[in-house]
Amino acid sequence: KNEVEQSPQNLTAQEGEFITINCSYSVGISALHWLQQHPGGGIVSLFMLSSGKKKHGRLIATINIQEKHSSLHITASHPRDSAVYICAVRGGSEKLVFGKGTKLTVNP
Amino acid sequence: EPEVTQTPSHQVTQMGQEVILRCVPISNHLYFYWYRQILGQKVEFLVSFYNNEISEKSEIFDDQFSVERPDGSNFTLKIRSTKLEDSAMYFCASSVETVGELFFGEGSRLTVL
Numbered sequence A: 001k002n003e004v005e006q007s008p009q010n011l012t013a014q015e016g017e018f019i020t021i022n023c024s025y026s027v028g029i030s031a032l033h034w035l036q037q038h039p040g041g042g043i044v045s046l047f048m049l050s051s052g053k054k055k056h057g058r059l060i061a062t063i064n065i066q067e068k069h070s071s072l073h074i075t076a077s078h079p080r081d082s083a084v085y086i087c088a089v090r091g092g093s094e095k096l097v098f099g100k101g102t103k104l105t106v107n108p
Numbered sequence B: 001e002p003e004v005t006q007t008p009s010h011q012v013t014q015m016g017q018e019v020i021l022r023c024v025p026i027s028n029h030l031y032f033y034w035y036r037q038i039l040g041q042k043v044e045f046l047v048s049f050y051n052n053e054i055s056e057k058s059e060i061f062d063d064q065f066s067v068e069r070p071d072g073s074n075f076t077l078k079i080r081s082t083k084l085e086d087s088a089m090y091f092c093a094s095s096v097e098t099v100g101e102l103f104f105g106e107g108s109r110l111t112v113l
Helices: none
Strands: A004-007 A010-014 A019-025 A031-037 A043-049 A052-056 A059-064 A069-074 A083-090 A096-098 A102-107 B005-007 B010-013 B019-024 B031-037 B044-050 B053-057 B065-068 B075-079 B088-095 B108-112
Touching (some): A019 A083, A019 A102, A031 A069, A043 A059, A069 A083, A096 B044, B019 B031, B075 B088
Parallel strands (some): A010 A102
Antiparallel strands (some): A031 A083, A052 A059, A059 A069, A083 A096, A083 A102, B005 B019, B031 B044, B031 B088, B044 B053
16 A cells, blocks of 8 residues: 655745755656645646656656655745645555645745 | 536535545546545545446445546545434545646535434
């Protein structure tokens, strides 16, 4: 059974700061997802990775398969980035195992 | 941009009542999922559905739950006899391929009294 741990649980930043959210998992995976959950509850997919690095706008996601670790970076953070960021992993099946999420608050 | 839509956005029901949550996945997607999130807890996988049958289900998805795709567009989750502990946000998601990007709906909040 895969265990997904995220750190930190809560993160407060000032606008413009560089943000890093970490995700570790215990068992080998086929894919890792980074998701954003808005204050209203809706979930948006940010990235799906199985290796390397992906970039979309101010967001960068990296994964190290050997170390079973992924990071989500936000450059030049903005108050609209305030949300819960969730890491989820898929092993050998269709089942996604989710982390508890990291609540990010970016103050103006 | 295509999106996954869910109805209702919020439903309040009495314990023991049947509830049907509806989802319209993105039209060319083939894989469909239901997840739930109890307030303050992490999101949990319930079931995956492909080619008109369940492909995988979690231990949460017991006999009181069922899913179906009654026509070419809707994907439903039925809870036969709701319990207090079924109160949660239920998310539908779809993807083009089995290990592909997931597109989530906005969720249906179920409150069981």
